[in-house]
Each structure stands twice: as structure tokens, then as C-alpha cells.
Amino acid sequence: MGDRNGRRISELVKKSGNNQCADCGYDNPEWASFNIGVFVCTTCATWHRSLGTHVSKVKSLKLDRWDDEQVEGMELIGNVKAKEKYEAHRPACYRVPRHGDPQVLLEQWIRAKYEREEFIHVDKQTYVRNHIEGILMKKTSNDNKYYPRKFEIADSVLKYYGHNSKEPKASIPIANVNVCLAPIKMKHDTGMQLTYLSDGSTRHIYVYHESGETIIHWYNAIRNIKLNLLMVAYPSVSAEEVIPYLTNDFAAEGWLSKTGPREGDAYRKRWFTLDDRKLMYHDSPLDAYPKGEIFLGHKDNNYSVKEGVPRGHKEQDFPFSLYTPTRNFVLSAPTSEDRIRWVAAVEAVLERPLRPQDNQMAVNLVRKRPGKFSLDIFSIG
Numbered sequence: 001m002g003d004r005n006g007r008r009i010s011e012l013v014k015k016s017g018n019n020q021c022a023d024c025g026y027d028n029p030e031w032a033s034f035n036i037g038v039f040v041c042t043t044c045a046t047w048h049r050s051l052g053t054h055v056s057k058v059k060s061l062k063l064d065r066w067d068d069e070q071v072e073g074m075e076l077i078g079n080v081k082a083k084e085k086y087e088a089h090r091p092a093c094y095r096v097p098r099h100g101d102p103q104v105l106l107e108q109w110i111r112a113k114y115e116r117e118e119f120i121h122v123d124k125q126t127y128v129r130n131h132i133e134g135i136l137m138k139k140t141s142n143d144n145k146y147y148p149r150k151f152e153i154a155d156s157v158l159k160y161y162g163h164n165s166k167e168p169k170a171s172i173p174i175a176n177v178n179v180c181l182a183p184i185k186m187k188h189d190t191g192m193q194l195t196y197l198s199d200g201s202t203r204h205i206y207v208y209h210e211s212g213e214t215i216i217h218w219y220n221a222i223r224n225i226k227l228n229l230l231m232v233a234y235p236s237v238s239a240e241e242v243i244p245y246l247t248n249d250f251a252a253e254g255w256l257s258k259t260g261p262r263e264g265d266a267y268r269k270r271w272f273t274l275d276d277r278k279l280m281y282h283d284s285p286l287d288a289y290p291k292g293e294i295f296l297g298h299k300d301n302n303y304s305v306k307e308g309v310p311r312g313h314k315e316q317d318f319p320f321s322l323y324t325p326t327r328n329f330v331l332s333a334p335t336s337e338d339r340i341r342w343v344a345a346v347e348a349v350l351e352r353p354l355r356p357q358d359n360q361m362a363v364n365l366v367r368k369r370p371g372k373f374s375l376d377i378f379s380i381g
């Protein structure tokens, strides 16, 4: 009996739809929730188990025994039908996580689907609103302390307030905001970074909240406003086409060393962040402002990246060089793997065609803050 059911379940998981995790798309699921009727990967199975058996009953496809009724249930439902039910009214702005994305995204996606049933009951989608306010823990710009601060989204503008203050400390048009989850850098599971242009240079804000649900609520609320703005700005474009541009995860981030522009200049350690076409460097990972920003144009406009240093420059560790029309940057990665990762990430950007909003970013970056800021810019418009 057990063997026969074991064979049935291992045939069932090969079927199209079942052969990728119902929650993150990862190949070859090894677990299933037999009351929900979905096949899931090992990571998602862990989050299912954390929901409790009143929500999700999880079994291993290979290690557990399956009885007739459970196998029949899986045959009847499966990943395709379960998605039709549990994602029936998923709003377009909601970020669907993929394998390897930050755990808070994956956890809240699974809780939203099966525990809170947010995509069955539209009234539970509190992030699809035009006015939102609440308290987030915000890092001060000059030290590593976090304080509760009121944040508000109204009329497509994000505001935050100082302690006991009626006037906002900043009013930031959501169109200019990028938001990404930064749990590792911030050493907080729900750490989130907001990045925006202010007076021609980039500003970073770091927030977290004890509740993962709250952080993902803000994350998707910002995506929702950005989606609405883009749909108004580009009425002929479908929601599906603009979804990939709502928020950018950083393509690469980490410590590199950088020399000055002259031969013989010493290497200095900097925290580098590659955000879309903008390569920023900072003194430390949680700085409020980058020390410098480099716009990455297209390779046809004399941008390139290569391993090694230009003739006459000092070598250190695993060097590579970024060539731009106005200046060359000599950088050095701490390991060979890091160098491969950075060169590939920068190359991918240089090969990507420029979009209209990239021209706008290049123009905005020209207005620099004197003294504190070095900038490389090439006119592309």
C-alpha cells in the first residue's frame, strides 16, 4: 500500500505545475501541504510548518507515508488549481517572491496566501490604498540608533516626521523612491532601505518593524503607488510590462577598494551599491548619503569594465577597471569570486538599452552637492 501511494505521489509531482514550488517557483518540490493541496520546496515547507497544522499540514514526498485519501486530495487539487483559489485576487503590485529572495518576503507571501487569505478577500489588502500611515523604526542619519517615527503616504508623497513634530522632516514623491529589503546589511530580518533623489543626490533611509507583515505592507504600498503613477504616465502599457520596474533589488553590493584618479593614488575601502544604472560608494554600509555616484551608460557610448588596471596604476588584490567617457575608476575586490560577480553585474548594466527614465536620472544626478560629492556624468540625452 505505502509503496503504491509513494509511487503515485512521486508521479504526481512531475506533472506540469506541480513540478515547481507553488510558492517560490523552485524546481522539483520535495514536500507537500496535503490539506491545501500544493507541492512546495524545502524552504517554503518550513514556512508552511510555522503556520501550524490548522492552516497547513506538511509531509515529505519521499520520507513520509501517504494514505489513499491524502494522495487523492493532491490529485484533485495540485499547484495549478490551488493558485486559482489562493491567488485569485492578488493585486498586480504585490511582489511575488522567487527562490533566494529575502526570507521576510517569502514568509509574508505564504502567510498572506494561506493564513490571512489576502488574495481571496480583497478587503484585507490594506496596502492597496492611497493613504497609509504608521510607525516604523528609523535609523538616525549620523549613528546606528533606531527610533520610532511616523511615516505617511498621501497624494503619492511619502512623508516622515520627527519626534513630536507636526511638520514632516521630508516629503518625497513616491515616483523618486526605490525600496528594497536589506536584512543582511541591516542585521535585522525586516530591514528595509528607501532610496531617493534629493537635490540631485541620493539619500538612503533605513527602517524596520518588529512585524514582518507591517514591513511588507509598506513595501507593497509603495509598489502600488508606483504602479498607479506609471499606468497614468504610460496609458498604453500593460501592468505586466511595468511590474519589473516598480522596485529594484540592488544588482550587487559589498566592500571594494577604490583608488583616486591619479596613478599612484592609494586604495581606500568603500561600500559599493549597484542600483539599476547607478553605482554608488559609501564610507560604510548604512550611510545616509553616498560619497560618490557613477552613472552607468550604454557600452556603445564608451562605457566598459575589464579585469586588471590601466598601465601605470598600482595593483591590489583582485583589481578591475570601469571606463567611462569622462573618467576611469580603478577598483579592487577582496576575492576572485567577488571580482567575477562585480564585473558580470556591471557588464549586464552596460549591455542593457537605456530607457527614457535613465536619461532623467542622468540629468538629475548632474545637480551635485558641492564639496561632499564626486560625480561622473555623461550626457546621453
Ligand SMILES: [Zn+2]
Binding pocket: 021, 022, 023, 024, 025, 026, 040, 041, 042, 043, 044, 045, 099
Ligand atoms: Zn518554495
